[in-house]
Every structure is written in C-alpha cells, then in structure tokens.
Amino acid sequence: MKTVVTILGLSLSLIACIDMQTASQDPAKNTKAAYNKDLKGCQEDYPEAGSGAHIKQWISCMNLKGWK
Template structure:
C-alpha cells in the first residue's frame, strides 16, 4: 500500500511549459497558477492539487 501511494503521487506532475510559446514565461505562469489556486482552495483531502493541475492544463500548461 505504501508503494502504491508513492507511485500514485509521482504521477501528478505540476505543468511547467505552455504549448503557446508567447505565453511560456514566468509572469504568465505565475498569474495562471494564482488564478487556479484562487479557483480551487486548499482542502484537507488534497483534491485541490489534482484540480489545480487540471486548471493549468486547460490554460495550456503541460
């Protein structure tokens, strides 16, 4: 069970590169990350992490 949880957490990699080269910069990343963090506040279950990753993916970050 411990092994499964370690590999399960490793599959959630926070996106860091945008598919649009003009948006692939630190300022845009920071603003998009703040937007996603505001939209999905921290919850005890940790579900906010997956939701924030999904939000970033919708904004073009991979």
C-alpha cells in the same frame, strides 16, 4: 502571518513533488510571470482542501489553460 507562510511553504513543497505543468503550448506565454498568474488564478478558483484534492484540480486547471 507566520502560519500563512508555513502553509504556503508546505503547499509549494507538495506541488514541487508532483507533475505540475511548466511549459505552455503558446510560446509567447511561456514565461514565469504568465505561469505564476495562471497558477494563482487556479488556486483562487480551487482553494486548498484538507484532503489534498485541490492539487489535482490545480493540475487540471493548468491543463485547461494550456500548460503541459
């Protein structure tokens, strides 16, 4: 369990350092809950890879879902 928390923390740190989309094109969807739901869906569709390629996939996925 401790390892999972550490990995999650490191992943969130990396995400914070990149240009992750935080505003939706749809004003009704512009909530933290909607953002977290869409991000979780992208993370499930594109699991973490050792090379870090998953972050670019998450960004592309969020773009497709309307987050800019």
